[in-house]
Amino acid sequence: MKVAVDATKCDGYGTCFDVCPSVFRSDEWGYASSIGDGTVPDADQDKARRAISLCAEQAIREL
């Protein structure tokens, strides 16, 4: 499983990196990006899917 953040949609609420900090991070302005190439460790897939479902801007998609 891989994920990607659409920077044009993210409003920087921070939910994704609060819920799944191994996959998402905040840039210096508080907007999200995926870590590395967006690969989700097997152990964190439930958290990543929760982050996707909670993103108010629907800015995260599963690749």
Ligand code: SF4
């Ligand atoms: S949950 Fe969505 S809107 Fe919030 S920081 Fe993450 S990608 Fe951006």
